[in-house]
Amino acid sequence: MKTPQAQYPSPLxxxxxxxxxxxxxxxxxxxxxxxxxxxxxxxxxxVLERAVVRKIGNRLYGGPAKTGRHD
Structure with missing residues (x-):
């Protein structure tokens, strides 16, 4: 059985x-x-640009958070 297509877009x-x-x-x-x-x-x-971004981020906002998890 085919359902008829909606004639108007959904208000949602x-x-x-x-x-x-x-x-x-x-x-x-x-x-x-x-x-x-x-x-x-x-x-x-x-690689060098990534290292620079990491260094700037660590200097401005601190290093990675230590969660106590061992990955």
């Missing part, structure tokens, strides 16, 4: 947010406000 569709292009947000943040958001495991960075 308005409740869903739109997808955000995170790289575009990061790019605008850098261009407009000189805010840099980068992960130390970003594949676009080479």
């Amino acid at each position: 569709g308005r409740m869903q947010g739109e997808r955000v292009d995170l790289d575009a947000v990061k790019q605008r943040g850098w261009q407009d406000q000189h805010i840099l958001v980068v992960s130390d495991d970003d594949e676009r960075l080479d």
Whole structure:
């Protein structure tokens, strides 16, 4: 048995947010406000750049949290 197609979009569709292009947000943040958001495991960075990002992050915010877990 086939169900008929809805003639109107669901009103719940308005409740869903739109997808955000995170790289575009990061790019605008850098261009407009000189805010840099980068992960130390970003594949676009080479080994030296990753080390610099880690060093800056550790200096500004401290090293990795010690959780007491043994990985």
